[in-house]
Amino acid sequence: MAPHKTYASLATIALLAPLSSAHMMIHSKEGGVWGGSDSSLENPLTAESKNWFCHGKKKSDATPGRTIFTAGQTTTIPIICGEAVDDYQSASSICTDPTAWHGGGGCALSILYKNDASVSDLDEFVTFSVAADCPNKANPVPFKVPANLPNVADAVCAWHWIPNPQNANSEMYMDCFSCGVVGGPTGQVTGGIRMKDHLWAVPGAQNGDSESRQLKNQLPDGAQKIEVNGKAPPATQAPRNTNTAAPTPTTPEEETMSYEPEEEPTAAPTSEPEATEATEATEATTSCEPSATTSAPEEATYEPEPTSAPEETTSYEPAETTSSPEYTTSTEPDETASPQPTEAPSYPEGRKRRGGPPIKWRSSASGCLH
Secondary structure, three states: OHHHHHHHHHHHHHHHOHHHOOOEEEOOOOOOEEOOOOHHHHOOEOOOOOOOOHHHOOHHHEOOOOEEEEOOOEEEEOEEEHHHOOOHHHHHHHOOOHHHOOOOOOEEEEEEOOOOOOHHHHHHOEEEEEEOOOOOOOOOEEEEOOOOOOOEEEEEEEEEEOOOOOOOOOOEEEEEEEEEEEOOOOOOEEEOEEHHHHOEOOOOOEOOOOHHHOHHHHOOOEEOOOEEOOEOOHHHOOOOOOOOOOOOOOOHHHHHOOOOOOOOOOOOOOOOHHHHHHHHHHHHHOOOOOOOOOOEOOOOOOOOOOOOOOOOEEEEEOOOOOOOOEEEEEOOOOOOOOOOOOOOOOOOOOOOOOOOOOOOOEOOOOOOEO
16 A cells, blocks of 8 residues: 555656746836846745745846836736746747646736835735736736826836646745836825735735635736725726706707798787778778769668678669668679668658758768768
8 A cells, every 4th residue: 555655646746846847927028127037036935935025026136127007008018937038028939838827817916106115015015907817828918007096106016926726836926026107197095905915825824725816716807996095996986977967858949940920910909809890891892982883872881790701782772662762782683683672771860861862971981971
């Protein structure tokens, strides 16, 4: 049985050996990485390691320059293996060992608004971006930057990665680099995700092979929520709707039409509307000149209906006998029928006809002398 245990132990060692021979690190084409081109930056950090904090490097170890982030934009960072540190542009062809990226797990970027850092500043590092698909072999990794990340000329940034426990020991990776931010607001970060709460296998942090340790399982992918001057980021606020009241409906005709009412007939005077209509009707049908077929003038006592056309005529024909003449009203005179005697007209007092020529009199309706 002893040889069997020996073989099992040897097999375990053989599996773990590649895991410690190839790893990943950050590189910056703009410079500023603490430790410069030291390939040892690819080595993991553990509870027993002496390369904690910032992999044991200081700002004085950094190469000239710094990585500049633009608020609201995406910055691509080379994540390479140690073998490609001197030729990071060829990293995809140099870093071909799949054990180097340990199944990914997600990477994060944090920032400290100071121009230098030590382990005592750990509480002040705020995580501002997470890339769930990181490391992605040896390809450059895009990191989205919050739109409200405050501007700073000289700050300290940190990259850290907790690999998949199925492909790595209980460990994490961390490198620091000098950085700056442009295009953002002026202010101070007053809230956000603390890097300290998402460390693994380093002094003061959790340890073990839990699947939850991966950053892609702990934090959302992309730009993280941060608070500046006590205000939440605009990207995470509810959509603005300043018009909370219901809009007042408008009438299209009032806005787009120019309405001009048709001319209407001038209204008759309200004091005597009927008298006016009667007068107009009389003027249309009554003439001061006697009709050729009428021997005696009419007395303007007929008022036509308001709705009928004033085409009727009123004629007076004396009877063939000595009886008093009659008044008849018709639209068309009856040529065959003989007029029937009717009630004698009423003359003014003292003007009753007693033979001789007709007595002239003035119509009360038309004002004409007959």
